[in-house]
Amino acid sequence: MDENYDVIVLGTGLTECILSGLLSVDGKKVLHIDRQDHYGGESASVALSQLYTKFKSTPLAKDDMEARFGRDRDWNVDLIPKFLMANGELTKILVHTDVTRYIDFKQVAGSYVYNKGKVYKVPANEIEAISSPLMGIFEKRRMKRFLEWIGEYKEDQLNTHQGLDLDKNTMDEVYYKFGLGASTKDFIGHAMALWTNDDYLQQPARPTFERILLYLQSVARYGKSPYLYPLYGLGELPQGFARLSAIYGGTYMLNTPVDKVLYDDAGRFQGVVTKEGTAKAPICIADPTYFPEKCKSTNEKVIRAICVLNHPVPNTNNADSAQIIIPQSQVGRQNDIYIAVVSDAHNVASKGHYLAIVSTTIETDKPHVELEPAFKLLAPIEERFMGIAEMFEPKESGSEDNVYLSKSYDASSHFETMTDDVKDIYFRVTGHPLVLKKREEVEEE
Numbered sequence: 001m002d003e004n005y006d007v008i009v010l011g012t013g014l015t016e017c018i019l020s021g022l023l024s025v026d027g028k029k030v031l032h033i034d035r036q037d038h039y040g041g042e043s044a045s046v047a048l049s050q051l052y053t054k055f056k057s058t059p060l061a062k063d064d065m066e067a068r069f070g071r072d073r074d075w076n077v078d079l080i081p082k083f084l085m086a087n088g089e090l091t092k093i094l095v096h097t098d099v100t101r102y103i104d105f106k107q108v109a110g111s112y113v114y115n116k117g118k119v120y121k122v123p124a125n126e127i128e129a130i131s132s133p134l135m136g137i138f139e140k141r142r143m144k145r146f147l148e149w150i151g152e153y154k155e156d157q158l159n160t161h162q163g164l165d166l167d168k169n170t171m172d173e174v175y176y177k178f179g180l181g182a183s184t185k186d187f188i189g190h191a192m193a194l195w196t197n198d199d200y201l202q203q204p205a206r207p208t209f210e211r212i213l214l215y216l217q218s219v220a221r222y223g224k225s226p227y228l229y230p231l232y233g234l235g236e237l238p239q240g241f242a243r244l245s246a247i248y249g250g251t252y253m254l255n256t257p258v259d260k261v262l263y264d265d266a267g268r269f270q271g272v273v274t275k276e277g278t279a280k281a282p283i284c285i286a287d288p289t290y291f292p293e294k295c296k297s298t299n300e301k302v303i304r305a306i307c308v309l310n311h312p313v314p315n316t317n318n319a320d321s322a323q324i325i326i327p328q329s330q331v332g333r334q335n336d337i338y339i340a341v342v343s344d345a346h347n348v349a350s351k352g353h354y355l356a357i358v359s360t361t362i363e364t365d366k367p368h369v370e371l372e373p374a375f376k377l378l379a380p381i382e383e384r385f386m387g388i389a390e391m392f393e394p395k396e397s398g399s400e401d402n403v404y405l406s407k408s409y410d411a412s413s414h415f416e417t418m419t420d421d422v423k424d425i426y427f428r429v430t431g432h433p434l435v436l437k438k439r440e441e442v443e444e445e
Contacts, residue, residue, distance in 0.1 A: 011287035013041030045235030070350025076233035108227035
């Protein structure tokens with residue numbers, strides 16, 4: 001085994017694999033190690049039999065399972081479900097690194113929001129806003145004016161600002177200016193800007209403005225919804241970045257536990273010892289499970305329920321995939337509930353089956369009861385698997401010991417917060433921001 005590298009990456013979660021790919025493209029010599037025998041770490045995609053092993057005390061006999069759910073190998077179930085925004089940061093990274101040539105994406109059929117006990121499609125443009133049953137006739141006009149303002153706003157043209165200052169006015173003041181009602185604010189803030197709670201209302205409007213713009217631009221790209229999803233599941237993403245890294249000379253070792261981490265006298269990272277020998281590098285990037293002592297809990301826990309259905313979700317127009325958001329105010333909570341729905345159309349379930357994965361931030365000591373509103377929408381449910389994950393983040397920036405740690409994956413159902421983490425770690429490791437530019441093609445061997 002080669003002794004010296006520029007960077008050692010521990011864990012093949014998506015955050016780690018993207019960084020490994022980006023640094024390889026930058027010309028760094030990367031060694032990537034995972035103690036598990038598969039890619040993806042916490043965010044892997046697994047077969048149905050693996051779900052039974054992971055979440056149920058008694059596994060289901062193979063014959064019983066295949067009789068109920070079809071062939072095990074037809075299932076690729078995401079442990080952490082998230083969609084990509086068509087115009088979002090992760091999509092840009094995929095395009096710029098050329099990882100798109102290893103992965104096929106399919107559009108998610110619709111984006112829905114829960115309102116007064118029912119599911120409605122989130123208006124994707126001004127025309128849908130006018131016909132949406134979510135709003136009355138006057139509210140529709142106000143909403144149309146609001147969306148037009150977002151679309152026509154130009155930083156350097158004051159006459160497009162309508163007297164609003166995105167850095168001084170709060171989002172609540174912006175809504176007030178357009179006269180928007182409570183339930184409209186709800187679906188704009190939660191189903192378009194994708195905030196997980198209502199804290200954003202009292203904050204400057206710019207981040208929300210940018211999020212709504214991203215949503216609208218993503219919808220405009222392909223119609224129907226702003227979301228994309230890879231065929232064969234999200235486990236394809238880490239593997240795509242792993243292949244990218246390998247083309248640029250990166251080395252991958254799965255099924256390789258780290259026996260010891262080496263530091264110099266000043267406490268800076270020096271390398272790792274594994275069954276293959278000693279590997280040295282001045283920098284380490286890792287997921288929180290490799291350095292629990294360097295992490296702290298965010299005091300949040302996420303519950304996720306993987307539900308197997310044999311029917312499309314009611315009131316979604318028989319969509320083969322959907323994102324459904326239950327805003328917290330609709331169900332008397334502090335945090336939204338997310339439902340990501342995919343199906344055999346994405347090669348992640350056997351014929352005629354759907355996967356609906358529900359997630360939220362836990363607020364009580366009866367977390368499974370917190371998901372009831374979602375279970376009601378999905379019923380009947382054939383099988384469900386529930387897991388609770390504690391959220392961790394690094395205690396330090398990594399500049400002292402050169403160990404840079406990623407954050408746990410949150411309850412949101414898209415990758416924007418994760419890509420913020422990627423860019424943040426990239427900046428801390430390299431000292432310069434991630435600039436996405438088209439690069440020369442490198443031939444695969």
